[in-house]
Amino acid sequence: MVRAGSRRRIRWWWIVLALVVAVLVPVAIVVVPILTHVDQGESGQIAPAEQWPTSVTATGDDSRTRSFDVLPPEPGASVDTSALRAGDRLVVSGTGYDASRGIYVAICRIPDDPGTKPGPCIGGVPEQGEAAEGTVGAVEYAPSNWVNDDWAWKLFGARGYDDAATGTFTAYLEVGDPVAEGLDCTVDACGIFTRNDHTALADRSQDLYVPVAFAE
Template identity: 50%
Template sequence: MTSRRPRTTRILLVAVLAIAVLVLAGALAVLLPILTHQSAGGSGQQVPETFVSQTTAEGADGRERELSVESADGKPVALDALRPGDELVVRGSGFDAGIGIYVAICAIPQQEGGKPGPCLGGIPEGAQEGTADTSALSSVWITDDWAWQAFATQRYDDPRTGAFTAELTVPEAAVDGLDCRETRCAIATRADHTAARDRVQDMLLPVAFAK
């Protein structure tokens, strides 16, 4: 009587190899766009010298981006006197929905064209595990990328126009080594980790904390 063990072993090996190939293909599908992403250039924004609630700029990619902020009840916000716990609604349009963004209060880069950061809040806590508490976020992660949607805070409102609405809860002025009472900060958008060196989505609205 012929043993069936060798045949069973071969089937198991083929199954394991097939699974390994699928896992590798999935990893490459996620990593390749990150590794091969080419910067689209800068956003073209001149950072406002005063505290304004709206700004626009034409980026190197030809898109006209707009960033604005208001209170949760639609009223103007005193961006020169933020307090921890304030509820802000940040709106944007003209963004490239093919590039995910973080929205947070970040340090304004000292050099023109530099990356905004560090930020108060950073990546939303628990976002990479898909467990972020969306009821009181000090930072928001927006993406339409299929590989990251399950982990991000939300998607773009309208990918065609690059519009989004992000609700932020103002955190403490000093978090993780950044003190916005000593460093000039802004409500900022910037490309997420899949295009970390791309500055085309960078838009800034300067803020200050109430004494």
Template identity: 35%
Template sequence: MKKKLWISVIAIAACVVIGFVAAVLIPILTHQNGGASGYTETTAEGARLVAKGDDGRTRTLEARDSSGELLDVTRIRPGEKIVVRGSGYNPDIGIYVSFCRIPEAEGAKFTPCLGEVPASEEEAEAQNSEGGEGSSAWITNDFVWRVFATGQFQPDGSFEAHLIIPESSGNGVDCRKEQCGLVTRADHTASGDRIQDMAIPLQFTE
């Protein structure tokens, strides 16, 4: 009897593990790229960007300082707290919000980045707690990953993230010498998809 019980427990555990792995891998392996977001550096007007993508969505991205005014993109100061808001995004595709180098090649991935996404559930919870802003955010509605994320999309594809501007250099990029920006890009579940790419060019002060 005990042997049969253990076999049943092991079988159930195996099914749970297989189900979890399938829930993680299937969306990644079956994802189809949505095309381009319509973003170019010239579409940004200061700290606000509007672009219509190949998927028909009109995305907006903006950054405001602690007083609620649009961020002065010509004088970016490390340590300053900002609020990032977006709308029109596809809520089925998670995004990273960070400060990254904007490559010269059109359609290339925004990388490397100054900020890192939370590496664990504990880090995500700390960043979400009062006063726990970080230099990047992870927005996703995926039920497998959202427990680790720093925020979620609203049904209409809007989101809000509270960030702290990081130091101007690190991770192989110096934003005083290279063009960097406040960017959004698809997360690791659709890393090759450029449909959620948006970037507000920034000028870091010395």
């Protein structure tokens, strides 16, 4: 016959085990893909044919063709990527991306070596604080956007892909101050970039950009 005290101890062990599993499973879901990721090479982008394009398309080393367009927030308006100003709002619409990896979307310094991570970027790394109730997936303009389809990262401020199967996303940029610590987009060559987020920082396969400049 099992005594009452023994039954209580057994019950507590099951509670502790359940709590450990509840903590470790989400951690494993987030950490394991980061640790096991294999870099997919470079994006395949070459220098744009026109000076101030509003779109880009490239086929990466992973044989995936990606593209994005820079659009105005209002239908019928236009975007002048050669004369941006702080406070301008832009919509970045892309497709063909690998939705198993998140991306950052921001205006960054164009690196001399395409094998180097773009940056610094206006707005830095998107804020990764816990999302307020009702804001997950909401349209919010910011100097840098974070797109990640993992449910765990959505809880910390990421927008999901519009369609994971086709790698389609929408980002909402509000142009920030072009001059920041270590960056001056009035002097440096800068562009609107997509690049892998912190889950695959060394992977350059999703580094696409549209060059931009700022009005004097």
